[in-house]
Amino acid sequence: MNRYSGAVKCFAASCALSIFPLASFAQNYVQTNLVSDIPQVPNADGTSVTIDAHLKNVWGMSRGAASPWWVSNNGTGTSTLYSGAGVITQLVVTVPNAMGVNAPSRPTGQIFNGSTEFEIAPASNPAAKNPAAFIFATNNGTISAWGPPATPVAANGTSTALQEVDESKQGANFVGLTWVESEGNHFLLAANFSGNAIEMFDGNFKRVQLSKEAFVDDRIPREFAPYNVQAVGANVVANLGWDKVKATHPVFVGDTLYAESTVLLKRESVSQPTQGIVTVSTRGLNQKGKEVMNFERSMLIYKQRHSPEAAAEN
Numbered sequence: 001m002n003r004y005s006g007a008v009k010c011f012a013a014s015c016a017l018s019i020f021p022l023a024s025f026a027q028n029y030v031q032t033n034l035v036s037d038i039p040q041v042p043n044a045d046g047t048s049v050t051i052d053a054h055l056k057n058v059w060g061m062s063r064g065a066a067s068p069w070w071v072s073n074n075g076t077g078t079s080t081l082y083s084g085a086g087v088i089t090q091l092v093v094t095v096p097n098a099m100g101v102n103a104p105s106r107p108t109g110q111i112f113n114g115s116t117e118f119e120i121a122p123a124s125n126p127a128a129k130n131p132a133a134f135i136f137a138t139n140n141g142t143i144s145a146w147g148p149p150a151t152p153v154a155a156n157g158t159s160t161a162l163q164e165v166d167e168s169k170q171g172a173n174f175v176g177l178t179w180v181e182s183e184g185n186h187f188l189l190a191a192n193f194s195g196n197a198i199e200m201f202d203g204n205f206k207r208v209q210l211s212k213e214a215f216v217d218d219r220i221p222r223e224f225a226p227y228n229v230q231a232v233g234a235n236v237v238a239n240l241g242w243d244k245v246k247a248t249h250p251v252f253v254g255d256t257l258y259a260e261s262t263v264l265l266k267r268e269s270v271s272q273p274t275q276g277i278v279t280v281s282t283r284g285l286n287q288k289g290k291e292v293m294n295f296e297r298s299m300l301i302y303k304q305r306h307s308p309e310a311a312a313e314n
Helices: 308-313
Strands: 024-030 058-062 069-073 078-082 088-094 107-112 134-138 142-146 158-160 162-166 174-182 185-192 197-201 226-232 235-240 243-247 256-268 275-285 291-302
Touching: 058 134, 069 107, 078 107, 107 185, 134 174, 142 174, 185 226, 197 226
Parallel strands: 058 107, 088 158, 107 174, 174 226
Antiparallel strands: 024 256, 058 069, 069 078, 078 088, 107 134, 134 142, 142 162, 174 185, 185 197, 226 235, 243 291, 256 275, 275 291
């Protein structure tokens, strides 16, 4: 399974189709660029694109109620800040790699911490603790946190997060991060792609042992691994990694993108008799019909006459 998609513009296709007939479907999107690491022509509406060399291979984004948007730059080991219009905030936070590794880290998911938990302190003064403001996961198997005064900002607008979790020696690869509240306490959930597991950490960044039934669903093929985790309302959703992801052609300002999917395989779901598991091949095309990316993915689809809408009609 390919774990990284490179610098790919994001688009997706969703569908509601029968488990039985093979089918194709398409949607279209219009792209507006806000920030780029390389020069760009203006957008179709005349707005310019902000240039920031730190912005490489963007993954997660988060913000507080009154903060700018924080972005995880997987290609530079940093997090940079922008307004909703793409204006740069003069702060660059370095997300550290595993202990003893000098190469830049590869940050992925991140969260804003609005609680009084997840306290951090500099090694020089362990007693001087304050809650982290932002927390970052990395492909390197680490989780780091940032928040002054424990992480002071230098006069040149740079700062460094503090590493709180290091599972690099266990081969961990954290590709997504979220937090949940339970009985008044907050916990981090990290998607460990290489470990094929969702891991939980308490408000002190200590690993919490989950039950064997947590995040287990026999409707999902065993070879799939979690590629993200998000708290949606009262539910936690683990998204699955897409297979054979390839970026085949550049995407430019003003392009219109189409997602076209073709059903490859279908099989019955053992635990869900009204549904089946469908594997599709999806191609991303621009307005000229040129393929810009392709990948495969699997999903649960209701069988004919078994969807909630069909049940309501009956």
